Amino acid sequence: MDYAIxxxxxxxxxxxxxxxxxxxxxxxxxxxxxxxxxxxxxxxAKPASASVERLFKVLRLLNVELRMRQRSSAPGSEPKQADPPKSQGQVPAAEKTKPSPVAKRPSRTQNASSSKQPLRAIATKKKRENW
Known part of the structure; x- marks a missing residue:
């Protein structure tokens, strides 16, 4: 049986x-x-995060064939709706409430003043399987 994904x-x-x-x-x-x-x-549980190579290994093991074909209508061929016209001099509400692109952060020296260690993530060792 075929399944369209x-x-x-x-x-x-x-x-x-x-x-x-x-x-x-x-x-x-x-x-x-x-x-x-x-x-x-x-x-x-999360096959979308797996590599294509790993998915192919699983599909081969399960004896599943992957087929691809072009759809009859091209994606994006549907007509687009036009945006409503903006009147001059008015700023849309969405633009009024935008946060500033520059966020203020405490400087590194302020956070690190009590300890001598540089700020970096502590790496945890995980066993990586190479398959």
Missing amino acids: KTLSQLRPILLGFRKSAGLTQTAVAEQLGITQQSYAQLE
Whole structure:
């Protein structure tokens, strides 16, 4: 059966359905990919954040074929509605309430005055799987 995917949010239930119809658990798929079950669960939960290469590996494992075709009508071919005309001398309400593009921040020396360490994010070590 063919499934048209038009948004990234549609990818998750379709991957889940193909995995279940193949009779596989997340653990079984993860073992075949050479990764942990948690890593596969993360990919299945948010497939939009996975690389195309990883998605292709999962699709191959699930024996799913990806097809692409051009739609019959070109995107953006629908007529655009014109913006309402602006009267001269008036500023739209949206422009009146815009925040200033330059935000004031405390200087680095003010924050770091009590400690000698430079301000930078503390890196946490995560185990990265290379698959």
